[in-house]
Amino acid sequence: MHKLCGYSYVVICIDSLLNYEITSHDLYRRSDALERFVTKIEEELLTIQEDLSAPAEIIMASGDLKEYNEATECWICKKAFLKPSSEVSRRPFRKEKDTKRILRSFKII
Numbered sequence: 127m128h129k130l131c132g133y134s135y136v137v138i139c140i141d142s143l144l145n146y147e148i149t150s151h152d153l154y155r156r157s158d159a160l161e162r163f164v165t166k167i168e169e170e171l172l173t174i175q176e177d178l179s180a181p182a183e184i185i186m187a188s189g190d191l192k193e194y195n196e197a198t199e200c201w202i203c204k205k206a207f208l209k210p211s212s213e214v215s216r217r218p219f220r221k222e223k224d225t226k227r228i229l230r231s232f233k234i235i
């Protein structure tokens with residue numbers, strides 16, 4: 127039976143302009159690696175949830191709002207919206223559900 131003796135991970139943040147930033151990382155090699163890994167990942171989860179819960183400023187160039195309001199399909203998956211774009215723009219962003227859909231489109235989850 128294999129016994130875990132170490133781990134390594136990197137947390138990478140990507141913004142709306144597709145800029146990547148390493149926000150955290152850890153490398154550990156000892157006999158208690160499994161317990162430490164679980165503890166560190168739970169800490170990372172809390173940090174990520176805190177970061178995602180903070181409202182972010184929407185950066186739009188001239189004409190972006192009009193294009194957004196007239197959109198009829200998702201720019202990522204190219205599927206049609208279920209409601210007209212005027213109704214979609216009024217609904218609040220559901221972070222967990224919408225983020226999972228975006229991540230699935232990139233085959234991350």
